[in-house]
Amino acid sequence: MDSLLKHMVDMTGHRDHAMLDISVISAVQELAGAIQTRIVSIQGGAGQQVLRARASIRRGSAAQLEESYEATPGEPLAVYPELARCLGECRASAESVQPDGTRILWLPLWFGDKAGACLEIRNDHPFAADTLHTVGGIVGVYRNFQNLLDYSERDSLTGLLNRKTFDDQLARMLHGAHEPDARQGGQPERRQPHAEEKQWLAVVDVDHFKTVNDKFGHLYGDEVLILIANLLQSSFRAQDRVFRFGGEEFVVLLRSTTLEATWKIIERFRSNVEQHVFPQVGRVTVSVGFVAIRAFESPVVTLGHADQALYHAKSSGRNRACHYDDLVSDGVLQTVASNDTAEFF
Template identity: 70%
Template sequence: MDSLLKHMVDMTGHRDHAMLDLSAVAAVQELAGAQHTRVLSLAAVGPARYLRARASVDDGGAPRLEDEAGPGETLEAYPELAACLAAQGARAEAEQAGRHTMWVPIWRGELAATILEIARAAPFTAAEIHTIDGIVGVYRNFRNLLEYSERDSLTGLLNRKTFDDQLARMLQCAAEQESPLPGQPERRQKGTGHEQWLAVVDVDHFKLVNDRFGHLYGDEVLILIANMLQSSFRAHDRVFRFGGEEFVVLLRSTTLENARRIIERFRAGVENHHFPQVGTVTVSVGFTCIKPYDSPVVTLGHADQALYFAKTHGRNQVCHYDQLVADGLLATVASNDTAEFF
């Protein structure tokens, strides 16, 4: 009982989705005696649905956030889970080669974008299922509260209201990774090249889409692009809708080459996607490194400058602020008065 209460307190003490996921897998792993536990995201890309791990824990290990990019595994690879979702069921179970797996969808109305997966050698007893249901109930209710206050109603992405807090956390993280002052201990291994990144995405000629096809098709374009953003970036990156046709992505610790590759893959995916009725849609992207002692206004201004350069030099491209400055194509400024974010 003490362990259960401790996990419940830990789960409800977070205001961050990633930390809540870690608390949930830790609680289920211990209390269900599992060998492996994962929190999975379920996302649609066109007619197909994909599963991608957000957090996981193995027997004897520490809970961890997953660093997956790309859409993940197809739902078709999990027929028991697919049947459960089609029937809006409470759980699905399967046994293969002596490994028993249970999937518990986290329903929000008629939608289940999050699924808990629990695997172990022994079958699940009625008492263990009862305990799991209790943990899942707390996790579901608290997650839904966070979702309600943090999500954009059209796309399901994080909304503008949550951006400031998320960026402040990344700035703090970047500051903690900086080299220490003289006399202070070293806080990270130098030379890894891992940084935090901010990307601003804008749909090219979106007003023409609304004017030509109507706002319903315009909204569908935004929803599809939001789905592509979620499937293109890693589970622990953060994607926001700023309003209109503007989106912002916070990429957690990664290299410049990897950040550019992920962003470019998303841009190409949009260009090659056929949007119903509308046809071809493209996006322009500007991105910048999040420097620990820059203010949020300066960081956004840099990304917005890179985006403005992309849109005024042909659109449908990805521009890196620091590279533009190094090439003499942009002048370094403290902030961008033309930015539309404030």
């Protein structure tokens, strides 16, 4: 009982989804004495769903987050028919015995009628009834706390991540390449597998949005923002993070990709918006400014560079994307002195 209470206190003390994942699998692993415990994301459409582990722990080892889990191919859900049936029937659990005798228990994390993730426990012997009862209670607390975290991190209109969450994730991205990550057992984060790959920050602004509000009203203006948010989510990759920064401005953090790929991704989004037919409003376009994220450069400076590129995109015709370093190389913008908190123009 003391161990269970300790784990519950630990779980509810976190304000970060990843740390909460680590906490819950550590608790379940200890209480179930399992071979392995994982949090597995369930992604994709009907008939094409895949499982991607986002955090795992093995017997005798420390819990860890899976690197770039969203960028991996994943395991087809069809490999586990018991789990597929469980999800299709909206059941609370499923169990399977593998050819080697390993038993797998799945506990989907239901949010309404959708399960976006699942707790997976592997063991070499049957699960005791009292263990199942205790683990089920932990999953319930985990699910409720995930809901609370999600509510505090998301914009109420668009459902995208909010400004506060952006500030936290940008700071982590700026410093993560050189600082030990407590979630990885003190090991430095490894988010740049190739030297030419970088992290990127893109600022997106809806062109002439004030005109939309003035001409059609704020109700249609809100609908435009919601549809832009949907296009952002469908145009960018699963491992990228999309935020509503405020008003008609959005920010995207692109993870581990090259300049060429970044251009393609951003242009794909810009083109998708340009070609989309917005109800009543008709045609809407966006302008984008983006910059590479450099370790230990302050968030203010990084965001300021992306804003400069965005300003140039808007002042030179709108409905276009501009890369800060290209503008500097071409002599359109000049680098200026800066300190840790502000940039001087």
